[in-house]
Amino acid sequence: MKIAFLDSQTAAKIAAGEVITDPAAVVKELVENSIDASSENIRIEIENGGKALIRVVDDGEGINEADVFNAFKRHGTSKIKKIDDLDNLHTLGFRGEALASMAAVSKVTLRTSDSDDGLGTGLRLIEGKGEKQAISCKRGTSISIEEIFFNTPARLKHMKKPGDENKKIIQIVQVLSMSHPEVSFSLLMDNSEVLRTPGKGGLENTLKSLFGERFDSELFKADYQNSPMEIEGFLGSPYYTKKTRDYQFVFINNRYVREIKINKAIEDAYDNTVMINQHPVFILNIKLPPDMLDVNIHPAKTKIKILNESLVMLLLKSGIRKIIRQNLVEKKPHQFS
Numbered sequence: 212m213k214i215a216f217l218d219s220q221t222a223a224k225i226a227a228g229e230v231i232t233d234p235a236a237v238v239k240e241l242v243e244n245s246i247d248a249s250s251e252n253i254r255i256e257i258e259n260g261g262k263a264l265i266r267v268v269d270d271g272e273g274i275n276e277a278d279v280f281n282a283f284k285r286h287g288t289s290k291i292k293k294i295d296d297l298d299n300l301h302t303l304g305f306r307g308e309a310l311a312s313m314a315a316v317s318k319v320t321l322r323t324s325d326s327d328d329g330l331g332t333g334l335r336l337i338e339g340k341g342e343k344q345a346i347s348c349k350r351g352t353s354i355s356i357e358e359i360f361f362n363t364p365a366r367l368k369h370m371k372k373p374g375d376e377n378k379k380i381i382q383i384v385q386v387l388s389m390s391h392p393e394v395s396f397s398l399l400m401d402n403s404e405v406l407r408t409p410g411k412g413g414l415e416n417t418l419k420s421l422f423g424e425r426f427d428s429e430l431f432k433a434d435y436q437n438s439p440m441e442i443e444g445f446l447g448s449p450y451y452t453k454k455t456r457d458y459q460f461v462f463i464n465n466r467y468v469r470e471i472k473i474n475k476a477i478e479d480a481y482d483n484t485v486m487i488n489q490h491p492v493f494i495l496n497i498k499l500p501p502d503m504l505d506v507n508i509h510p511a512k513t514k515i516k517i518l519n520e521s522l523v524m525l526l527l528k529s530g531i532r533k534i535i536r537q538n539l540v541e542k543k544p545h546q547f548s
């Protein structure tokens with residue numbers, strides 16, 4: 212016989228490799244959980260590029276004491292129960308894999324409370340083992356990931372310099388904060404604040420705090436409805452372009468997606484008003500009924516399958532075209548107040 216079965220720890224480490232590729236992936240998963248828990252304030256603390264510490268603190272619903280171990284088990288999720296629930300998905304998570312993966316490749320500390328009585332549950336897991344205990348804790352959840360990849364040397368070896376890991380983390384936090392402008396984010400790296408969004412005043416204020424006044428006079432407000440699609444956010448004028456697509460952010464139902472064909476469709480709608488080799492700037496949230504989407508393509512969920520894709524692309528293009536034409540004719544770029 213040649214075939215043997217992997218022990219559970221080895222299997223867990225291998226599975227974790229798919230979800231937890233680097234510190235930025237940890238930040239993404241933890242922050243998405245905080246968003247799913249209806250948090251209003253999310254604080255992210257990073258030390259040494261995430262190698263020493265990644266901590267996400269929120270003021271969301273918290274986790275009940277009875278659930279804390281299950282949260283760290285593979286396929287443990289409160290977000291869906293059966294496959295059909297994906298047709299009505301209103302959360303970012305649904306795979307029940309992130310916390311289990313983190314527990315497999317790092318030392319995890321959880322502090323959480325789902326009540327306002329000041330009491331909660333603490334749990335420290337090393338290689339999936341640990342005891343829970345009663346602690347004093349405000350409503351909300353704090354998860355700390357220390358010594359990421361301490362038991363997966365191959366991954367540890369591939370970690371980049373702290374500065375490079377930090378860059379990826381900043382990018383992901385920027386994207387997450389744009390996807391949920393109603394939430395206030397703060398990001399601290401080695402104890403100094405590198406980013407803070409107000410969580411009030413909508414996307415406009417979030418963009419201002421991320422990019423300063425740079426975007427000010429060149430963005431059109433997008434606010435368009437053509438059932439079943441809604442488009443909201445900001446579109447750059449054809450005269451305000453970049454050499455790369457780095458300032459194009461597409462969200463579908465407030466989930467960041469990277470599907471180049473969507474970016475291209477939006478660019479197409481500029482109808483050659485943009486100079487060759489230049490790319491317009493946009494930050495757009497496209498709203499569609501969840502049953503028209505399949506986000507279960509890739510663990511990171513930045514890929515998406517759209518039902519009736521060609522029709523949706525047509526709707527998208529015609530919507531964008533309308534917004535641009537209207538604003539060009541009226542010549543009124545959105546003024547940030």
Ligand code: ADP
Nearest residue numbers: 244248282288289304305306307308309310352
């Ligand atoms: P998923 O997000 O796909 O459900 P995760 O492994 O990321 O899977 O999380 C497992 C479960 O732990 C979640 O379904 C949720 O019930 C709970 N959980 C995780 N993070 C938080 C949080 N910050 N606040 C409240 N509950 C949380």
Ligand code: MG
Nearest residue numbers: 240244304309
């Ligand atoms: Mg999750």
